[in-house]
Amino acid sequence: MLSITHIALGATAAHYTQNPLIYIPISLMGHYIGDALLHWDCGTGLENGSKSKRAAILQELFELSLSAVFLSIVFFNQSDKQTIHILIASFFSILPDLIEAPKNFLGKDLPLLKPLNTFHAKFHNSTPNMIIGFTPQLIFLFLVYLLV
Numbered sequence: 253m254l255s256i257t258h259i260a261l262g263a264t265a266a267h268y269t270q271n272p273l274i275y276i277p278i279s280l281m282g283h284y285i286g287d288a289l290l291h292w293d294c295g296t297g298l299e300n301g302s303k304s305k306r307a308a309i310l311q312e313l314f315e316l317s318l319s320a321v322f323l324s325i326v327f328f329n330q331s332d333k334q335t336i337h338i339l340i341a342s343f344f345s346i347l348p349d350l351i352e353a354p355k356n357f358l359g360k361d362l363p364l365l366k367p368l369n370t371f372h373a374k375f376h377n378s379t380p381n382m383i384i385g386f387t388p389q390l391i392f393l394f395l396v397y398l399l400v
């Protein structure tokens with residue numbers, strides 16, 4: 253799933269709960285559940301070689317920039333305390349992908365991280381079809397925009 257979608261889920265959980273004991277587990281579990289849904293993301297195509305690592309990295313950096321813009325627009329009127337919760341939740345919502353980044357982008361599956369990456373990989377359910385894999389995420393982001 254796209255980072256922006258993971259981040260939107262975690263930030264929304266933090267916005268409504270402001271309790272790290274609640275929003276951190278929601279952010280992490282939400283990541284795996286989101287990855288289990290059929291989706292398209294920046295890593296789609298890396299496994300079969302249809303996308304280069306360079307292209308995936310550039311797409312991911314662009315998408316993380318969009319995530320920052322999205323957070324700024326949707327959660328712009330939060331207090332400093334709420335903003336910290338939203339940033340913490342955002343970090344945890346993409347933590348599994350951050351842990352996997354050295355493997356995906358540098359080809360280094362560090363032994364310490366391998367069990368986590370193996371667990372993470374069990375959830376991935378991606379499609380190269382951008383319409384099928386992207387539309388539900390856009391709808392979710394629009395709902396977050398409307399409801400927060």
Ligand SMILES: [Zn+2]
Pocket residue numbers: 253283287348349372
């Ligand atoms: Zn993931």
